[in-house]
Amino acid sequence: xxxxxxxxxxxxxxxxxxxxxxxxxxxxxxxxxxxxxxxxxxxxxxxxxxxxxxxxxxxxxxxxxxxxxxxxxxxxxxxxxxxxxxxxxxxxxxxxxxxxxxxxxxxxxxxxxxxxxxxxxxxxxxxxxxxxxxxxxxxxxxxxxxxxxxxxxxxxxxxxxxxxxxxxxxxxxxxxxxxxxxxxxxxxxxxxxxxxxxxxxxxxxxxxxxxxxxxxxxxxxxxxxxxxxxxxxxxxxxxxxxxxxxxxxxxxxxxxxxxxxxxxxxxxxxxxxxxxxxxxxxxxxxxxx
Numbered sequence: 001x002x003x004x005x006x007x008x009x010x011x012x013x014x015x016x017x018x019x020x021x022x023x024x025x026x027x028x029x030x031x032x033x034x035x036x037x038x039x040x041x042x043x044x045x046x047x048x049x050x051x052x053x054x055x056x057x058x059x060x061x062x063x064x065x066x067x068x069x070x071x072x073x074x075x076x077x078x079x080x081x082x083x084x085x086x087x088x089x090x091x092x093x094x095x096x097x098x099x100x101x102x103x104x105x106x107x108x109x110x111x112x113x114x115x116x117x118x119x120x121x122x123x124x125x126x127x128x129x130x131x132x133x134x135x136x137x138x139x140x141x142x143x144x145x146x147x148x149x150x151x152x153x154x155x156x157x158x159x160x161x162x163x164x165x166x167x168x169x170x171x172x173x174x175x176x177x178x179x180x181x182x183x184x185x186x187x188x189x190x191x192x193x194x195x196x197x198x199x200x201x202x203x204x205x206x207x208x209x210x211x212x213x214x215x216x217x218x219x220x221x222x223x224x225x226x227x228x229x230x231x232x233x234x235x236x237x238x239x240x241x242x243x244x245x246x247x248x249x250x251x252x253x254x255x256x257x258x259x260x261x262x263x264x265x266x267x268x269x270x271x272x273x274x275x276x277x278x279x280x281x282x283x284x285x286x287x288x289x
Contacts (some may be wrong), residue, residue: 094125172256275287
């Protein structure tokens with residue numbers, strides 16, 4: 001295998017056409033440099049220079065080797081620069097998991113926009129996954145960063161930081177009694193609820209039911225849908241009401257009104273950024289944005 005240092009010396013000699021001049025540029029003695037040129041010729045089995053009165057001229061083969069040597073050295077320099085960028089989190093690619101709420105809350109879009117300004121060459125793959133799926137994928141190194149509704153369990157080998165917190169609100173059909181009069185649990189006694197399918201997250205359904213019970217509401221879930229935007233579309237048709245994160249209010253259809261839940265309502269939407277053990281420099285940088 002060719003020695004990059006040897007190629008660098010060959011290029012210097014070829015450019016200066018003189019061992020003495022090249023040795024001054026390379027800061028080495030002339031005799032060792034002359035031996036290095038002979039070593040390269042021997043290893044390649046070709047004559048690179050014609051020699052006359054201390055003047056060296058490239059042979060036709062030497063000129064071809066010079067072009068290849070310059071290209072190889074430039075490629076090596078690019079590789080070194082790339083490695084430094086990767087080490088500093090200034091380049092590379094990321095696979096990012098997310099829950100829908102992290103997008104609607106602006107957490108993921110803001111992080112991506114910030115990363116684009118700071119690391120414009122970064123390549124990103126986004127994967128929509130439930131929180132538990134992201135935790136497993138992070139442990140298997142299938143994700144670089146995750147944005148989840150829940151922090152991973154202690155001892156999982158993952159690290160988490162809460163990056164967002166907001167209240168839930170109630171999406172109701174426009175003209176609902178709650179849009180005209182103060183909050184009262186009785187004003188929901190005839191309403192069905194649209195909620196996340198229990199099969200998707202039994203624990204989320206339990207928390208949902210208990211949360212509304214806390215404010216005196218028996219949540220009668222008759223419609224199940226995972227997409228909160230779809231839930232609001234169902235609300236617009238008049239089939240029921242739905243709990244959604246407050247940042248979704250701006251996307252509510254015209255036939256939907258959003259009302260605040262009482263302060264005693266215990267549930268809030270939280271978003272956590274999650275990293276695996278020994279994250280890449282780019283993943284660490286992205287998670288901090």
